[in-house]
Amino acid sequence: xxxxSLLMPKRKPELLSPEALRTHGDRLFLSHLSVDCVIxxxxxxxxxxxxxxxxxxxxxxxxxxxxxxxxVDHAATRILxxxxxxxxxxxxxxHAFGDPQRxxxxxxxxxxxxxxxxxxxxxxxxEYSKVFPQPDLLSSECKWWDVATVPDLIYDHKQxxxxxxxxxxxxxNDHPVGYNLLPLKFTMPELQRLYETILGQPLDRRxxxxxxxxxDILVKLKERKTGGAHKAPFLYxxxxxKYDRAMKQGLVGGW
Amino acid sequence: xxxxSLLMPKRKPELLSPEALRTHGDRLFLSHLSVDCVIxxxxxxxxxxxxxxxxxxxxxxxxxxxxxxxxVDHAATRILxxxxxxxxxxxxxxHAFGDPQRxxxxxxxxxxxxxxxxxxxxxxxxEYSKVFPQPDLLSSECKWWDVATVPDLIYDHKQxxxxxxxxxxxxxNDHPVGYNLLPLKFTMPELQRLYETILGQPLDRRxxxxxxxxxDILVKLKERKTGGAHKAPFLYxxxxxKYDRAMKQGLVGGW
DNA sequence: AATTCATTGTGTAGGATATACACAATAGTA
DNA sequence: TACTATTGTGTATATCCTACACAATGAATT
Numbered sequence: 358x359x360x361x362s363l364l365m366p367k368r369k370p371e372l373l374s375p376e377a378l379r380t381h382g383d384r385l386f387l388s389h390l391s392v393d394c395v396i397x398x399x400x401x402x403x404x405x406x407x408x409x410x411x412x413x414x415x416x417x418x419x420x421x422x423x424x425x426x427x428x429v430d431h432a433a434t435r436i437l438x439x440x441x442x443x444x445x446x447x448x449x450x451x452h453a454f455g456d457p458q459r460x461x462x463x464x465x466x467x468x469x470x471x472x473x474x475x476x477x478x479x480x481x482x483x484e485y486s487k488v489f490p491q492p493d494l495l496s497s498e499c500k501w502w503d504v505a506t507v508p509d510l511i512y513d514h515k516q517x518x519x520x521x522x523x524x525x526x527x528x529x530n531d532h533p534v535g536y537n538l539l540p541l542k543f544t545m546p547e548l549q550r551l552y553e554t555i556l557g558q559p560l561d562r563r564x565x566x567x568x569x570x571x572x573d574i575l576v577k578l579k580e581r582k583t584g585g586a587h588k589a590p591f592l593y594x595x596x597x598x599k600y601d602r603a604m605k606q607g608l609v610g611g612w
Numbered sequence: 613x614x615x616x617s618l619l620m621p622k623r624k625p626e627l628l629s630p631e632a633l634r635t636h637g638d639r640l641f642l643s644h645l646s647v648d649c650v651i652x653x654x655x656x657x658x659x660x661x662x663x664x665x666x667x668x669x670x671x672x673x674x675x676x677x678x679x680x681x682x683x684v685d686h687a688a689t690r691i692l693x694x695x696x697x698x699x700x701x702x703x704x705x706x707h708a709f710g711d712p713q714r715x716x717x718x719x720x721x722x723x724x725x726x727x728x729x730x731x732x733x734x735x736x737x738x739e740y741s742k743v744f745p746q747p748d749l750l751s752s753e754c755k756w757w758d759v760a761t762v763p764d765l766i767y768d769h770k771q772x773x774x775x776x777x778x779x780x781x782x783x784x785n786d787h788p789v790g791y792n793l794l795p796l797k798f799t800m801p802e803l804q805r806l807y808e809t810i811l812g813q814p815l816d817r818r819x820x821x822x823x824x825x826x827x828d829i830l831v832k833l834k835e836r837k838t839g840g841a842h843k844a845p846f847l848y849x850x851x852x853x854k855y856d857r858a859m860k861q862g863l864v865g866g867w
Numbered sequence: 868a869a870t871t872c873a874t875t876g877t878g879t880a881g882g883a884t885a886t887a888c889a890c891a892a893t894a895g896t897a
Numbered sequence: 898t899a900c901t902a903t904t905g906t907g908t909a910t911a912t913c914c915t916a917c918a919c920a921a922t923g924a925a926t927t
Binding site for chain 2: 450452556
């Protein structure tokens with residue numbers, strides 16, 4: 358791939374070859390800046406995170422670079438779409454990681470990519486079942502991991518993931534969660550499991566339900582979820598209008 | 613100033629001339645990245661923010677660039693020290709601003725500095741009386757403004773300031789404030805005034821005091837503050853140990 | 868010296884919210 | 898048909914939040 362096509366990419370510029378990235382990254386992208394995404398999903402009662410594996414290398418967060426005339430938010434959205442196929446998902450910038458030592462042991466990189474990078478972290482909440490993980494040209498695998506059992510990650514990516522999870526955890530204090538992580542219809546136990554796995558602690562069933570219903574963002578459906586081995590729980594869905602309002606103006610509490 | 617001295621600055625590299633910055637900024641600094649600081653102080657019952665005025669130009673936030681082997685946090689600390697003379701102050705990264713249009717109308721810049729910059733915002737809490745505002749080589753003035761009456765700011769700096777204030781406001785929900793903004797000894801009314809001006813709303817005197825004392829981070833002194841025109845209020849100080857603990861593990865509430 | 872004024876110090880009652888906790892109903896399975 | 902794990906549901910208690918009023922004080926004024 359020649360330099361010209363890098364300057365004016367016609368299509369699929371994201372499918373830039375590793376070689377071109379090494380030699381001409383700065384033609385397309387802002388140098389010294391990257392974006393890393395912590396993509397959370399929820400499946401079978403477990404909080405999951407989407408990771409990539411480098412060819413013959415370690416696991417890492419899906420990330421990428423910022424084009425010269427692209428907003429950082431847009432870059433994050435683009436990276437997410439490349440990896441999951443999804444757009445219109447919940448994505449939030451949470452921290453910039455700027456320690457010059459953060460990429461210590463950068464043995465896997467050469468050329469432009471070997472420069473120092475400050476990375477801007479985003480976390481995403483996506484519906485597990487809608488995602489079809491796609492590795493990129495630098496990676497051989499892309500798959501979901503339980504947050505509790507993620508393997509060693511490259512550089513400071515574990516730290517980035519932990520910070521994302523902490524941020525998400527804190528955000529539960531003033532914002533609801535679930536719309537982006539659960540299917541359209543879900544049961545109260547499923548919603549509770551979601552909160553429990555984000556918080557890392559068990560919650561009282563009755564108090565949880567009372568609190569959730571008090572938020573006034575849920576609609577109880579007439580249907581029940583059958584097929585489970587026990588008493589069939591009712592299905593709920595979110596009232597999108599009310600959910601969005603709660604999301605925007607935050608939940609009670611505080612000053 | 614020659615290029616050589618830019619590559620290996622012996623001392624005061626921050627006193628880089630505007631001309632050298634324009635022509636050789638990338639020798640010293642990471643390109644496309646800047647840091648802007650929203651420096652809050654508190655004086656005479658008003659929340660203040662420290663602003664710079666460019667020579668023949670608009671007001672702006674104190675900011676700067678990141679050296680090649682310097683952490684972003686360190687850059688922020690350094691910029692703060694240059695402007696206020698203080699170190700050991702409370703400084704917190706709150707957001708990265710990455711819209712390519714954010715510096716729209718960049719008529720004041722040429723050369724390296726005219727590139728696109730993603731800026732990382734920090735807010736600082738400093739003790740007003742300890743600060744001696746210092747303009748840099750690019751600016752003619754450096755002074756405190758009431759947050760309520762800041763003038764028009766360059767680019768998106770007003771937006772950055774607003775976001776900083778919102779972040780600070782939200783942080784009151786789970787973290788105490790005051791240690792970095794008030795003198796060692798202070799009165800309950802002063803502390804209340806601080807909260808009120810951050811929150812932009814009046815608070816009930818008795819409930820405020822009850823709530824503050826319940827945090828168990830204050831020490832009531834035997835002395836009173838005399839000299840005021842009315843009944844002399846008691847002085848308090850923070851219990852640093854307990855304050856730090858509250859700061860670290862957050863205040864109650866939530867899940 | 869007495870009065871005035873703005874401000875400080877202090878407590879309680881009522882309402883709202885959070886917590887702890889138990890038993891009957893049910894859907895599938897054995 | 899019985900069993901088992903799970904769901905649905907309410908109340909009593911403690912805790913927290915909110916609203917609210919009056920006496921004491923220190924300086925300034927007369």
